[in-house]
Amino acid sequence: MHTAADLGALLDHLGAVDAVALSARLPAGVRRDVLAEGLPVGPEVRRAVVEWVVAHGAGEDRRALLGGPEPEAEADVLAALADVADPGLRTAVYLHPDASATLRRQMLAGGPGALPVPDELRTVLLGARSRQLLGPACGAADPELAAHAARVVRGPRRQPPPQAPDEVYAWLRGLFAAMPADFPGTFPELLATAAAATDTWPSTPTIRAGVPAWIP
Structure with missing residues (x-):
């Protein structure tokens, strides 16, 4: 067989x-x-x-x-x-x-x-809280979808997530600084992990390509 x-x-x-x-x-x-x-x-x-x-x-x-x-x-x-x-x-x-x-x-x-966006998908997204699903919807042509995504997809202090590579770098540096002293990792590891795991930021390919040069 x-x-x-x-x-x-x-x-x-x-x-x-x-x-x-x-x-x-x-x-x-x-x-x-x-x-x-x-x-x-x-x-x-x-x-x-x-x-x-x-x-x-x-x-x-x-x-x-x-x-x-x-x-x-x-x-x-x-x-x-x-x-x-x-x-x-x-x-x-x-x-x-x-x-x-x-x-x-x-x-x-x-x-x-x-x-057109399928009705079933639109219903799922309007009820979703997942950044992974809603991040791409921030620029949706459907204004209701885009508004819902904008409300859910937020960075620190309820601000929109950073876009430019230097802004993302600064954001991650601030995030690492707030980690407890016994956090089992280094900033370069955090930066590399974020760059490899996240593609909701348009600048992520630039970040990924530039990680070695940016490590302090």
């Missing part, structure tokens, strides 16, 4: 056209197992299979791309699914733990040709 990983490896050994043709002919249940657990890793074949699923697959195929019980969907898959005009799927993409703040901001930004 071939596993999803075996079939995914087989797809990797085929050209993009043949991999798509085989994916289309697999029994539905087997194909969804492959999409959830054995997606090809070769970039050309992977891109071709994902594009076929987005354009021609059933809704269950697209949801399978989000993964199984412990999903680890990758950025390219989530970005492709975010452009599908399926409100339930787009809600699942936004709420997916691997969805980046950048992708979430794009999904809420509006503009010509943009897909």
Whole structure:
């Protein structure tokens, strides 16, 4: 009995056209197992299979791309699914733990040709208190969403979180200074951890790239 990983490896050994043709002919249940657990890793074949699923697959195929019980969907898959005009799927993409703040901001930004924010997602966000979910909504085209996010997403002393790299650095330095004397860590470790773990600040890539030069 071939596993999803075996079939995914087989797809990797085929050209993009043949991999798509085989994916289309697999029994539905087997194909969804492959999409959830054995997606090809070769970039050309992977891109071709994902594009076929987005354009021609059933809704269950697209949801399978989000993964199984412990999903680890990758950025390219989530970005492709975010452009599908399926409100339930787009809600699942936004709420997916691997969805980046950048992708979430794009999904809420509006503009010509943009897909509307799904009603289900809008309801979830208006009732949310999570900075991770609401940080990207601060610039949402929907004024009610943006206002709710602005009320919830706050930094120290109820001020908006800093944006510029030097402001973020100063904020983290102040945070570290307020730590108890027995805090088991150093400021460079705190700075590196914050830069690696947070992408709700537009300046975070700059911070991450500049961490070595900024360590006092």
